[in-house]
Structures are given as structure tokens and as C-alpha cells.
Amino acid sequence: MKQTLVPAALALLLGATLTACGQEGGGSSAASGQGGKPTVCLVMKSLGNQYFQTMEKGAQAHAAQRGDLTLTASGIQNETDIDGQISAINKCVTDQAAALVVAPADSRALVAPLARAAKAGIKLVNIDVKLDDGALSSAGLDVPYVGPDNTAGAQQSGEVLAKALGPNGKVVILEGISGAANAQQRKAGFQAAATAGGLTVLDAKSANWETDQAYTVTTNLITAHPDLQGVMASNDDMALGAVKAIAAAKKQGRIRIVSFDNVDAVHPYLADGTVLATVDQYPGKQAGDGIDVAMREIGGEHVTGWVKTDLKVVTKSDLG
Template sequence: MKTFLNLGLCLGLCLFALLAGCGPKSTSTDPAADGAPEKPRVALIMKSLANEFFSTMAKGAEQHQAEHSDQYTLVVNGIKDERDLSRQVSLVEEMVASGVDAIVIAPADSKALVPALRRAKQAGIVVINIDNQLDQDILQQEDVVIPFVGPDNLAGAKKVGDHLAKALEGSSNKVAILEGIRTSFNAQQRLLGFQAAMDEAGITIVDSQSAEWEMSKANTIASSMLSEHPDIAAILAANDSMALGAVAAVKTAGRSGEVKIVGFDNITAIQTAIREGKVLATADQHGDQLAVFGIEAALQEIKGEPVSENVETPVDLVTSQTLSTP
């Protein structure tokens, strides 16, 4: 009998040890228990990576993460073209599902992305808006506050427009504007900046159309503008891709050197065009640092340190005088 009792006791102790061994172990599921807390994951969601401005933005963010690899990990995303809103919304939802700690986003549309970003914030994710500011009325309707980290696009466009106005003194006072996507706040602000500069100088805007940030569409529209208004003295493009489209249109029309062109973004190709005299000026909003500014704000919020609702970043006029020799 004693033998059976001892055997039963041994079996019982073994079973208890086995069950205890199957229980959760904090050391395997909680990195902090090993003195190595898990680094926050930051998702960068941009517009079209086919646009050099955003590929430059991505490289700047990746370089920053490499230099601060002990502080956070980075997930970089972009969409096929500027109008692919549904894909950008899907990217936000995918990042929420993957459990990132923060989303830094350059929205393709100032209104359409707000509901998805509200859901991200409700899931406990830090959200920082860069480049293109979200619509304040929609943010209020959705009862959500999302900090904006980026340049004053109106002021930047005004600087470019003022420089053009000085260059046009004594020539035709008629110009045309190539706008960005009209539902984007940065497109609206750049248009207002261009308009303000032209109004102050007494220069007439004879045509203003949206080329949706795209070079090929800008080429087509600019060609039509030049045909309909042969006395146009300049074209103001709300980004450099559209400015390059205008350069091609001016060349095709046989008016190279006659029609002045300005842009916005300071991509590599536009710097070359400025040096060659094909483009008069552009605005540099420091694309390689813009995402970095947003990432740093996100990391600040993750630490529990509040970020201002509007953090203004630099935007500078770029001309042949300001460009260094390559």
C-alpha cells in the first residue's frame, strides 16, 4: 500500500511540475523583463514614390533610423500615384492591424484620410501629419486632433511668386498656374501664395488648371494654355514635376527662353533646369528632413511628451544664385 501511495505522490508531483512548466513565462514574452524593452515601430506612409520628392523623403527617414537604430524601427510605405487614395487608406489600416506604435503620414488627400486616421488614434496609435495638412473642419467633425509637422506652403509659394514677379518687370503681365490636386491643402495653399504674389505685382492670371501633380498631365495642359494664350509670359507650377512638364511644353511650342517657369519642391531635375536657365526658381521644403521632423515628433509623443498641434518647418527660395555649383 505504501508503495502505491509513494508512486501516486511522485506521479502527482510530476504532473504538477509539468503543468507549471506549461504556464506563461514572462522572460519569453516580455523583452523588458530581460532588460531589453521592445523598440517602438514607426510607420511612414507617403504619397507616390514615383515622385522624386517622396523617394528623397524615404531615404532621409531611412538614414535617420539607421543613425538611431537603438531608438526605433521604421516601416516605409508609399502609393503608386498621387490619386490612389483607397490604397493609402488601406496602408493605414494595415499598419494599425500590424500593431505599429506610430504612423507618420503625408496624406494624398486632406479629407479622405481623416476617418482612417481617427480609427488609428482610437486604437492607441500616435499619428503625425506631415507635408500636406489635414482639413481642420473634417478633423473637428471627426472629433480628432492630429499634429501637423510641415512648412507654410502659402509662404513658400509667395516667395517663389514674388521672385517671378520681379523677373517679369517690363514684360507681359500675363501668367498661368498649374495647380496640384485641389482637395489637397498644400495645393490650395500654394495656389493662394501664387495668387497673392501676382495680385501684389499687378500681374494677370489668365488661366489656372489642376494637373494633379503629374508631369505628363502638366505637359498637356501647359501646351493648351500656351496655344490659347500665346502672350503668356510665365507658368507657375505647384510642384517640380509639373514644372518639368511645363518646360517640355514650352520647348515644343518653340518658346524656350521666352516663358519663365517656377516650381515647388527642389528635386534634383529642377536644380539642373535652374542651372540651365529653363526654370527660374523653386521652393525647398527640405524633403529629406520632412519625414524626420515627423518621426521625431512621433517618438516624442510615444514618450508621453505632448507635441504642438502645428510645428512649422523651413521652406526656402531656390534660384540659380542660391544653388551651389554641382
């Protein structure tokens, strides 16, 4: 009996060892969470930003509705915390996730850690901010982008301001992080709206997507340009900083704002006319669409290119 059991025990041990070795490196087909479902990592930007809070809630609801995956979601401390995102990506690799859906804080700096994730067998999906094409090419990556047309959205928002101010209206642009693709695209959209509407762009400054920085930058711009009539803010967090700066300068009603993101906190200023327009890019649905693409990839489908998501300009009349 002993001679029969020992080889059997060795065979079981060998099988277990081979199984463990096969999982090393986080192969996407082997990665699973609760109940054997594949794990999808969602890595976002600052969860201090209501936009990404909404994205997380929408993603969790979408994952629960699907019921065929385990979702882990994480964010970073602030919009420039690139190291925090890299750590989150590395954790997804360590945890052997099947797929990683990422809204990058930097369009180039995140490519290298994502390349390591891909090498570990993790499927990649890019949402919100497009990764840099040159950096992707250099890394040998082909990552589908699920997100909106930021240039078109900013242009539509800017057109509302141009119509309100008329030709020769004087405006400034509050930019996002200089290296972020969506910051560049939204600036381009605002500039296109200004050119088409005959507005004069007095200056463009980065406030790194942050409310406090936007307050300081806008205060300085109001001081430098006493005849300022409009602010084109590349996200609502910066628009809220501009609102505070305008109030502090006692220029309510004289300087109008248009923006991007449609967070709840900006709605009171849409209602009172300080903010003329913002842009809803449906962050929860966008994350859900990214999860759907990730699951298609896990299932063996090769997804490439740009999967466009919806945009809508929101004005006072849309508040209900």
C-alpha cells in the same frame, strides 16, 4: 510532482494568453519591431516623385542615426492613389505599429482610416500636407502637423517671377490636386505674389501634381494664350511637364517658370533660365522631424498644433 507542475503550467499558459490579449488592437506602447524597438510607419505619396524618394532616404537615414526605432516606409503608385494610402495605413494597424507618420494624398479622405488607427492605440503625426481641420474635428482627432508654410513658400517663389516679368506680365497657375490643402495654399501664395507684383493671372488649372498631365494642360494654355509669359507650377513634377510643353511650342526663353520642391531633375532648367525659382522644403528633414514628434508621443508626451519646418527659395545662384 505532477500536482505541482500542472498548476504552474496553467499559470504560464494563462499569463501568455493575457499578454496576447493585451497586445490585440495594436496598443502603441506594446508595438515593437526589431530588438524590441517601437515601430514607426511612414506613409508617403507617390514614390515616382523624386521629392518623396528624397523624403524616404532622409527618413531612413534619420531613423538609423537615432537607433531607437524600427522604421517601415511605403508610398503609392501615383498622387491620386488614395486607396493605396488607406491600404498602407490599414497595414500599419494590422502590424501593430506604435506610431504612424503620414503625408496624406487627400486632406479629408485619409482622416477616417487614421481615426481607426488612433482607436487601435497608434500615435499619429501629419507631415507635408495638413489634414483638414473640419474632418479632424468631426473625427475627434487632434493630430500634430509637422510641415512648411506652403503659402509663404509659393509667394516667395512667385515674387521671383513677378520681378522678372514686371507689371502686367501674363501668367498661369498649375495647381495640385484640388482637395489637397497644400495645393490650395500654394495657389493662394502664387496669387498673392501676382497681385503684389501686378501680374495678370490668365488662368489656373489642375494637373494633379503629375508631369504628363502638366504637359497637356500647359500645351492647351499656351494655345489659348499666345501672349503667355509665365507659369507658376505648384510642384516640380508639373514644372517639368511645363518645360516640355514650352519646348514643344518652341517658346523657350519666352515663357518662364517658377515652382516648388527643388528636386534634382529641375536643376538643369534652373541653370539655363527656363525655371527661375523653386522652393526647397527639405523633405528628408521634414520626415525626420515627424519621426521625432512620433517618438515623443510614444514616450508619453502630448504634442499638438503646428511644428513649422524650413523653406528656402532656390535660384540659379544657389546651384554652385
